[in-house]
Amino acid sequence: MAQLQKSIDKRTALLKATLQLVNSGGIQGASMAKIAKAASISPATIYLFFSSKQELLNQLYLSVKSSFTQAAFVNYAEDISLEKRFKTIWHQMVHYKLKHPEEASFLSQCDNTPMIDDQTRQEGLLFLAPLFDLWKEGISKGVIKNSSPYLLYAHSIYPMAFLMNINSKDLCTADENILNESFQMAWDSIKA
Amino acid sequence: MAQLQKSIDKRTALLKATLQLVNSGGIQGASMAKIAKAASISPATIYLFFSSKQELLNQLYLSVKSSFTQAAFVNYAEDISLEKRFKTIWHQMVHYKLKHPEEASFLSQCDNTPMIDDQTRQEGLLFLAPLFDLWKEGISKGVIKNSSPYLLYAHSIYPMAFLMNINSKDLCTADENILNESFQMAWDSIKA
């Protein structure tokens, strides 16, 4: 049991070290040697947990995506209006990204790199199922535009990434007002 | 004069070669050696035009961004309604991205890589001045929401990138209907 725990800890330490290194120097900057050193293990040991750098990054992607969506869908009550439910999810997403800038930045960096497999990306999308269901319900109720979930995502969720980006670069501070404005735009774009 | 022309041609050839290589193998895959070979010059010669790989990529970024925005703002008549002017710009942007997938993909890849300097990114935004002016006009006329241009951009232009991404991966075909739906969402999000 102690052994298993140690193993899990090491895996976690590896994922964490990778996250930080990608954050500070990009995917290129996160070399296996640096990751190993940051996790206080030998480079060779990484390969006991992940068969390649690609797999390490893909696993990290899924891990972060999972953590992100879990935060997004917490406190999810079905007994309130659809708009309010969407608003809750949206704000929880933003809140997560503001509170975990490393995770947010990592996910952004993954958006357009060939290091993340298409299949892994697909798996990552599955975590969004509750949101997709919400939209489906909204469409059937005539509250949401009858469009592909991809389109709804592109216009109501994807803009967050840009917002976080410029926020982290001090071009624009994501204060309460800004966030409310942004949510309003998101909602306006998808509401029927 | 002939000398100067030859110099410009080489620079152009370098930028083009880089664009294609980044497109087919990611930024990592575009090594200086490959770029040199694709442009039919010596690796050493690259450094007569660009002081480093970073600068080459930054210059390419500005070049593509410029080409993109030029296409976006062509046929720009001031005598039609503001919505129609925005619609024209929006569709011309989409049209450019569909017609120049390499450029579109390159810009996407640049969105979150540390290879592009913040300063260069800023310069790139300047090309969007006409759009920002349009929004300012719209705001003063009460047609556009009174928000930061960053927010307006995040919600009405940035979603395109996602759309192009999934289009290129065959998850969703960007046909006429989809584009119209997407524009509607963009407009709904920013209109007052």
Place this chain on the structure above:
Amino acid sequence: MAQLQKSIDKRTALLKATLQLVNSGGIQGASMAKIAKAASISPATIYLFFSSKQELLNQLYLSVKSSFTQAAFVNYAEDISLEKRFKTIWHQMVHYKLKHPEEASFLSQCDNTPMIDDQTRQEGLLFLAPLFDLWKEGISKGVIKNSSPYLLYAHSIYPMAFLMNINSKDLCTADENILNESFQMAWDSIKA
């Protein structure tokens, strides 16, 4: 007693696994980790039986050489003509190599690798004693050329390896005729 048997079984499994792995991927391809996995034991356990990879290979060499020569000298009757006795041995050797291509290939691979110690190679030659005795007898009877057994071996036995090699690469099929021709050459080369 059961313990001892289990120990012997493991040793045998290790040798077998090594043989197969060397056969399919060369000596380089047979890593200790793969050998362990193929023999269903832990890498660390190998070192309870063999002090190093070198020793494992050397032991395997002796084991295969022993098995090969045992097959060669079976049914060895002293009451027939010397040529017929040699012919029997020769054909039994060929037969063994054709029937056990993994063993044959392994021995070939060992011929010129520094992984096999000179001393072990010497020990391997001892298994050929009956053949050397036969030659000594032949020499004294004036039936065999009065040469060093090394020379006799080089010309009458060693060529088999080449034959098996090209047979396994489909350059030449070792059918009945070919084998008879080859034996005739072997005999012609050493007969007085």
Place this chain on the structure above:
Amino acid sequence: MAQLQKSIDKRTALLKATLQLVNSGGIQGASMAKIAKAASISPATIYLFFSSKQELLNQLYLSVKSSFTQAAFVNYAEDISLEKRFKTIWHQMVHYKLKHPEEASFLSQCDNTPMIDDQTRQEGLLFLAPLFDLWKEGISKGVIKNSSPYLLYAHSIYPMAFLMNINSKDLCTADENILNESFQMAWDSIKA
């Protein structure tokens, strides 16, 4: 011209360094780093001449094989008896191997390693064409056994490798007498 010469020299130095290292420590022992150091260049520079370690070894194989066969077929007069011509070739081969033990040992090590491609091995065989022609002539004249050249090779040339092996290990000194005996065996095995 000076540049070209320097390039050729470096290639030659690389081949030579590889030959020596393979000779002293086996193919495994000849790491690219050691080869580079022995040739007094950077590891990266090797790849300007050979695209991989495999190719380096294959090229070396062809180079040595070519040098070996050139030595074998020098002073080749057509106006003497077929047996004498064969004898000349045979002795020149032996002479080369005795004088160039590193080359001889390298060729032996190549016999059974997967690092040498089948195709390269085939190319290597082409160098033996004059010998194969000689045999063909001998067969048609009824002087040589009517067998496949592979068989003739296996019994008259291949034994040399074994001889050189044990010679280099002081098991048996390849003096004049031994060589004459060995040639006699080679000839007896293939003569009609």
Place this chain on the structure above:
DNA sequence: CATGAATGAGATTTCATTCAT
């Protein structure tokens, strides 16, 4: 006795960049 976990050392290969010409 047996092992899963761990690793230091080293393997091959790549790359952005420089330098002599």
Place this chain on the structure above:
DNA sequence: AATGAATGAAATCTCATTCAT
């Protein structure tokens, strides 16, 4: 101005071996 040659440094990954349990 232009370059082919060259490279130091670093990348990913492997392997024979050990050790705490």
